Amino acid sequence: MKRADLPHSDCGIAQALGVIGDWWTFLIVRDVAGGITRFDGLQRELGVSRRALAERLAGLVEHGVLERRPYSDRPPRYDYVLTTKGEGLLPALIALQDWGVRHVMGDGALTATSEDGSAESRRVHELVNRKMPDVLLERHDGEPVTPNAAGVWTVLFFFPGAFAPGTQGYPPGWADIPGTKGCTLEALTYASRGADFEAAGATIRGVSTQRPDQLAAFVTHARLSYPLLSDQDSRLAAGLLLPTFRTAGVDRFKRLTLLVDPDAVIRAVQFPISDPAGSVDEILALVRGR
Known part of the structure; x- marks a missing residue:
């Protein structure tokens, strides 16, 4: 059926499903977002x-x-990459994943964490040896950067949200959501161990779905010596299918940490994290022992 043949042609949902409503089609979008861009790989x-x-x-x-981008002339071969229009599907991809984890695979409870051994936990740990997606995130000062630093080991810690006093506060019911507490403590613990990570040859970066201005306010308030990155457009979340939860109309990361090597390959994962401060020392030990 062509899109023009769809009933309720004035309905955006019907029109969208006319493009991506097929099972395989949406999974193709998922995998292209994750960096699988060639026919044989897909x-x-x-x-x-x-x-x-x-x-x-x-x-x-x-x-x-x-869109197709040629990488070989003889024979003709192409990479398939998301257009700007395609990137507009990333929040829908994340929302569908969150709904599936929470309501199909889970009991419907709102949570910012997971259980050891759960399907979600296993999926996250399968990121080990995965290449980081080729995406740019906005640093708290507005500069576009890659999530991992080039040529060095990078500790990427993902957190639900941290807010400076006097700015937009935590969403209603935030403290009642399991796993949300500890973002400020985690960030400050990383700051206090900054010299240790540097001596071990690793750099630190925090990632949230908050806006850059919110992150900038928190960096100033907490006097952090490392950058915070905004994934407000879900590029990295969709690229790695990272665990999220949705509250107050915003998709937020569940707390996890990735250790990325100088070649942009994920070498270790921490998830779920029940002790935000203790997880910092655990990842530091991994960095030192690599």
Whole structure:
């Protein structure tokens, strides 16, 4: 069925489903966002037939969700990458993942953490040996940067939210959500161990879905010596399918930490984290023992 043939043609949901409503199509968007951009890689990851994959890739290109970028002339081969239009699907991808984890795989409870051994925990730990996506995040001072520092080991700690006094406060009911407490303590503990991480050859970066101005206010308030990065557009969250939860209309990270090597490969994962301050010393030990 063509999009023009859809009933309720004035309905945005119906029109969107006309483009990406197919099972394989949305999974293709998921994997392209995660850095699998070539035909053979997508087929290997999805287990779909070559014909079905070719048809869906062609449809996504036709609708402007993906664009083809040649990487070989003989024979002609292409990378499939998200367009700006395609990147607009990333929040929907994250929302669908959160809904599936919370309401299909879970009991519906709102939480900022997970259980050891859960499907979500296993999925996050499978990020080990995964290459970091090629995305840019906005630093708290407005500078676009890669999540991991080039050529050095990087500790990326993801946190639900930290707010400076006098700024927009915590969302209603924040303290009642399991796993949200401890963001300020975690950030300050990393700051106090900064010299130790530097001596061990690693740099520290914090990541949140908060706006850069909110992060800048917290950096100033807490006097942090390392940058905080904003993933407010869900580029990194979707690229790695990181665990999130939604409250007060905002998708937020569940607390986790990634250790990334100088070649941008994830070498260790901390998730779930029940002791925010203690996790800093644990990741420092991993850095020293690498």
